[in-house]
Amino acid sequence: MKRLLIGAAAGALLLPATAALAQDIGHDHACLDESCTIVSLFSGEETAAGWQGTEAPKYGTWGFDLAGRDTAVAPGDDFFRYANGTAIDKLIIPSDRTSYGSFALLRELSDNRMKELVTGLAARTDLAPGSDEAKIADAYRAYMDEARIEQLDAQPLQPYLSAIRAADSHEKLAAYMGQTVGRFGGSFFGTGITIDAKQPTRYVVSTGQSGIGLPNRDYYLDARYADKKEKYQAYVADMLGMIGWANPAETAAAIVALETKIAEAHWTPIQNRNRDETYNEYTIARLAADAPGFDWQTYFDAAELGGTPRLIVRQDTAMPKIAALYAETPVELLQAWEAFHTADDMAPFLSKRFSDAQWAFRSRDLSGQPGQRSREKRAISFAENALGEATGRLYxxxxxxxxxxxxxxQLVANLRTALSHRIDGLSWMGAETKAAAQEKLTKFTVKIGYPDKWRDYSGLEVRADDLVGNAERRGLFEWNYDLARLDEPVDKSEWGMTPQTVNAYYNSANNEIVFPAAILQPPFFDPDADPAVNYGGIGGVIGHEIGHGFDDQGSKSDGDGVLRNWWTAEDKANFEALTTRLGAQYDQYEPLPGYHVQGGLTMGENIGDASGVAVGLEAYHLSLNGQVAPVLDGTTGDQRFFYGWAQVWQSKYRDEALKQQVATDPHSPAQFRVIGPLRNVDAWYDAFDVEPGAKYYLAPEDRVRIW
Structure with a gap:
């Protein structure tokens, strides 16, 4: 189901869909997270590994378990390990996960609760037909009806394959690709409806590069991922063989060769982050003139967007190259490409041979996940995602x-006050830009817990005997929802994550920070914890999301969400000099030999983390009202603050997942979300007596202090 998403949560959500999640809702290559207006706190798997109880883990008597430290490591040599090492050593990554830690443990709590809610509904016989509760139950029942799914096998695919075979010209295939928006299938271009970055009170059609089945261009072009490309070709051949396509091995090689050419035309993930470069206003006629070889009007007509007066083209220089590739590719190969991507998209909802094949490649081979999630867990995730806010309302x-x-x-108010103080005290920013920054800060919208109004699912049909149909109708339901509001004003009450999501985000177009209910639990927020730990945990998270409004891309929008420059030239130059220095620090981090963090790709999140720590600490100090923080178990207030931040990122990864994160993810690996910001904070050095000679020591003049 290839479309650009604007209101989904992390994953197919507005972060790259993880392999595990792809089994529940289908994967989507049309929208990389850096292409959307939402930036989130976390990008790890959104799915649970095991149902391990409904109670949150305990974190010591005041919010942090000192026994989880590894005091054999000096704080300045690896504070991530110093604060978390013993606890991490005890973590065992379950076979159906690619990472594990604080986020996963809390997500398990949320998912266990969803299990109780969903299976409880499925066991009832008194649900009113057509109610949200009945639809949730039927979505679960359809996914759990293995006998029927196995009996149907590939039958649900056949109408699609027949339509693909009938699309025997370039023009017909362009129309078919347009029809895949909101449906199963693939397209060389990703299209959807987004908030207009320069007119954020309205929606606009947006289109950009797509057409590849691996996580991003690096997987085709970087020799480090050659083994993944080889396994992908084998998977393509396997899937083509299962659907009865002629010459599957030979055809798979041709498909991967075609996608390699498409990847060569793609912009890099770092290029895709630049909001100035990815806002290019076009008409359909202009796009047809600039990128000939693809039947653009036919494509948009089929997507029900043919009458749009304007659209935003993201990767404007890539589009002509991809359109030319489309024109020069034989129809037979394009049909095979479409058949594979349709089968791949539908595989989670088909018989075991299809879903197992997709899991084996997308989860095991790409991400290193040795075990498949149980069908029950996948069924619960499917029901939860199909009616996200309906399940959220119950949660x-x-x-x-x-x-x-x-x-x-109250915490958010304190963090805003802290950032306001810090803006006033910036030495690198002049009065004019400070005034604009303060104005933006006052205009932040804050959303906490859950929406004020819930989505209406009365128009969504869900049947207990039609899993594929449920998935398809869900996609169309969302697409029709987007179409219906294209000419309407932006609804700023909408949420981009469900309440049961363990994450948080900033939306630049709405200038809003959003904190779903499920993240407001330990280790992020514990009403019984010491305030320093809460300020280091949820306070750092709040500061992180506010910081996105002032990161290298979020700072390009003003307080009303308008993409425009509100900086003086001198202040912008000073800011860019600081971010360049920060990026250079992260470029040096190497979570695995030969795999460095990309400072340019992770820049926004790194600034968010640096802001979260700095502003959170300032807010904690303000909360003391001039009093000295008590010493607890031999720890000072500042030490407990830094412990609070560190334990939020307590996690371990499988190597393959870490390699994928470095290549595709704008979030740095967990250890550097701790080390990276702290080594730039003077108070951390004082709190833990970090002296010259420590591995991560930075001289005061080398520390980057942005906000």
Whole structure:
């Protein structure tokens, strides 16, 4: 289902879909996270590994378990390890996960609660037909009906394959690709409806590069991923063989060769982050003139967008190259390409031979996940995603106390005050830009817990005996929802994540920070913890999301969400000099031999982390009202703050997952989300007596202090 998403949560959501999640909702290559307006706190798997109880883990008597440290490591040599090492050593990554840690443990709590809610509904016989509860139950039942799924086998694919075979010209195939927006299938171009970055009170059609089945261009062009490309070709051949396509091995080689050419035309992930370069206003006629070889009007007509007066083209220089590749590729190969991507897209909802084949490549081979998630877990995730806010409404009613929202509102207010103080004290920014920054800060919208109004799912049909149909109708339901509001004003009450999501985000077009209910639990937020730990945990998260409004891309929008320059030339130059220095630090980090963090790709998140720590610490100090923080178990307030930040990122990864993260993800690996920001904070050096000679020591003049 290839479309650009604007309102989904992390994954196919607005982060790259993980292999595990792809089994539940289908993967989507049309929208890389850096192409969307939402930037989130975390990008790890959004799916659970095991149902291990409904109680949150305990974190010591005041919010941090000192026994989880590895004191054999000096704080300045590896604070991530110093704060978390013993706890991490005890972590065992479950076979159906590619990483494990604080986020995963909390997500398991959320998913266990969703299990109780969804299976509880599925066991009932008194649900009103057509109600949200009945639809949730039927979505689960359809996924769990293995006998029917096996009986159908490849039958649900046949209408698609027949339509592909009937699309026997370039023009017909362009129309077919247009029809895949919101449906199963693939396209050389990703299209959807987004908030207009320069007119954020309205929506606009957006289109950009797509057409590849591996995570990004590096997997085709970088020799480090040659083994993944080889396994991908074998997977393509396997899938073509299962659907009865002629000459599967030979055809698979041709498909991968075609996608390699497409990848060569793609912009890099770092290029895709530049919001100035990815906002290119076009008409369909102009796009047809600039990128000939693809039937653009036919494509947009089929997507029900043919009458749009304007659209935003993201990778404008890539589009002509991809269109030319389309024109020069034989129809028979394009049909085979489309057949594979349709089967790949539908595989999670087909018989075991299809879903197992997709898991083996996308989860095991790409991400190093040795075991497949149980069907029950996949069924619950499918039901949860199919009716996200309906399940979220049940979650909130059962598990989110009103007092958590009130306490969060106070914390957010404190963080805003802290950032305001820090802006006033910046030495590198002049008065004019400071005034504009303060104005933007006052205009932040804060959303906590859950939406004020819930999505209406009355128009979504869900049947207990039609898994593929449920998935397809869900995609069309969302697409029709987007189409219906194209000419309407932007609904700023909408949420981009469900309440049960363990994450948080900043949306530049709405200038808003959003904190779903499920993240407001330990280790992020614990009403019984010492305030320093809460400020290091959820305070750092709040500061991180506010910081996105002032990172290298978020800072390009003003307080009303308009993409425009509100900086003086001198201040912008000073800011870019600081971010360049920060990026150079991250370029040096090497989580695995030969795999360095990309400072340019992770820049926004790194600035968010640096802001979260700096602003969170300032807010904690303000909260003391001039008093000295108590010493608890021999730890000072500042030490407990830094422990609070460190334990949020307590996690370990499988090597293959870490390689994929470095290549595709704008978030740095967990260890450098701890080490990276802390080594630039003077108070960290004082708190832990970090002296010259420590591995991560930075001289005061080399520390990057942005916000």
């Amino acid at each position: 909130v009613a059962e598990y989110f106390p009103a007092e958590s929202k009130a306490k969060m509102e």
